[in-house]
Amino acid sequence: MVEWRRCMSTSGSRAGIPEVPRQILDAARDGLLVTFIGAGVSRLAGCPSWSEFARGSADLLFKMGVLSFGQRETLSRYKPRQALSMALAEMDKKGLSRDEVLDPFKTPRRRTSAHVAIRALNAACITTNYDLCLEDSPLPEQVLIATQSSSATETIVSDYREEDLYDVSLRRGRVMHIHGAVIEAGSTVISVSDYRNRYRPDGNLRELLKGVFSGPSSVLFVGYGLEEEEILEPLWNALQADGGSVRELKHAMLYPLRPEEKCVEAHLVAYYRSLGVDLVPYQIEERGYEQLEVVLDDWAGRIGPVSRPKLTVAQLELIDKVTRSTP
Helix, strand or coil: CCCCCCCCCCCCCCCCCCCCCHHHHHHHHCCCEEEEECHHHHHCCCCCCHHHHHHHHHHHHHHCCCCCHHHHHHHCCCCHHHHHHHHHHHHHHCCCCCHHHHHHHCCCCCCCHHHHHHHHCCCEEEECCCCCHHHHCCCCHHHHHHHCCCCCCCCCEEECCHHHCCHHHCCCCEEEECCCCCCCHHHCCCCHHHHHHHCCCCCHHHHHHHHHHHCCCEEEEECCCCCCHHHHHHHHHHHHHHHCCCCCCCEEEEEEECHHHHHHHHHHHHHHHHCCEEEEEEECCCCHHHHHHHHHHHHHHHHHHHCCCCCCHHHHHHHHHHHHHCC
16 A cells, blocks of 8 residues: 555644635535646656756757757757747657657656645546656555545546547546647647647637636646746636636645745736636745645645545536426
């Protein structure tokens, strides 16, 4: 059995751990919680950050002779997505598979309690990560008891192709990789054109996101910070194009607050509030990014035991129809 560290509910042990937002606890109890997992979580397991991925890809392609020294240096001046787009274009010219640059996501250097704790939240899971760390993390004993599951190594099914992106797959026991996964390099969303295609107005992903964010679900973002904002930019653009005005703070984001960001914390809170997201900062000045493991261990013990499996949109519509037709 995998050890699951949970912080005790005392004032001393909860230092630096923010309270779970009420809307997140309520959504968990109602079976309406969706977790949205970003690169900050997998970075704890040794996977590269978004900018490290771009730099590492350029360095690899330079060593392979795909990029010249000048091209590599030029790419370093661009944002990660732009740099990766140009690097992939050079690979395409030489007929190389993007498998070459995805290697850092295939063999994480260590398991983390963060991935186990995310599973312990007992919620539907969407991720923009390419790695399979969530699928490889066994369920902790506490959640096995709460959910009456029979195996700590219960198989998690991955959805990573565009045709998989339907609400029917958004339930406990599945991980939806909306940007693809290393299991199939061709499914990964990396370049600007990849993003443009995946987030197109008539695409499956746009319909999925519209249902998740405009419906009754509450989303908890984990593993996103200043460095990962570029990954979420297409998501915010799509939601603003499809959604309209924000009426309530249904969603929340655990945000790693760097010391230099304290002076702009109020502005960050206001920005995410305009998107309907309640920003929940946690300080990383002392422990660094590993503080996320401490926070998630604590939150898993508070959310997991009360969380119910996610209902699909079809199930919710059926419940609503029956309720309305009942005298």
